[in-house]
Amino acid sequence: MTESTPYQELTVPVPGGELAVLHWPAADPGAPVVVAVHGITANALAWAAAARLLAGRVHLYAPDLRGRAASRTVGGPYGLARHADDVALLIAHLGAGPVRLVGHSMGAWVCALTAVRHPEAVERLLLVDGAVTFPLPEGVAEDDVLAAVLGPALARLSMTFPDREAYRAFWRQHPAMADWTAELDAYTQRDLVGEEPELTSSCVPEAVRLDGGQVLVDPEAAAAVRKLPCPAELLWAxxxxxxxxxGLYDAGRIALADLPIPAAPVPGTNHYSIIATEAVAQRLLG
Known part of the structure; x- marks a missing residue:
């Protein structure tokens, strides 16, 4: 399996605690800074493959959002705007703004909000399979859509695993993760908390449900992609x-959205694999 790229760990003070952040350093101290924001039940190691592809040509920083992984003890309030403000605090703490900002899935909504709420912090923006909201069909409940979209990701929040190998086996059966790597292994293992034989996901269920509901219906989050103050692009799986x-999007849905930013598919990718592609890395370098 491909070995993971070494990283450093730091913490950043935010309201309610300290946000855990991973840093893949650049060979050149003056290289550009990229801040990468993960999805709703993910963690900072979702960006490990991107770090390998970027190959030390940028400083890559990725936080565990509050309520996840090593930031799970950073309590509420949750919500997309709170995450956006946390990202802005991270950028200010680094003294690195404006930065190149990239977000995947829910992280794309967070990044769009960060750019709108804190325009001084963002140089340009890459949205990956997220940030475009469509109205719920009439009579369809928010909870039902959330369960349908997240599926197994939501189910695992209430599951208990006897050991780390059992959690590894759970993930290796995931149809979107057929190509198992050391990076995926480390990413999934970062999510575990507790002691054997009662290991659980680190994700705080309240955070996931509140954040997921806002992805579906929050008007500020839905409007953000149309109010961006900086250059931006959407890549979709x-x-x-x-x-x-x-997928979440297709050519018809993208056309229907009539976006004010360019949008392009990444062939051969699914919702998870898209962030481990040269397409993402090259846009962060360009």
């Missing part, structure tokens, strides 16, 4: 969260 043929 051809396939879905379970590697199904229908």
């Amino acid at each position: 051809e396939r879905g969260l379970l590697d199904e043929p229908q």
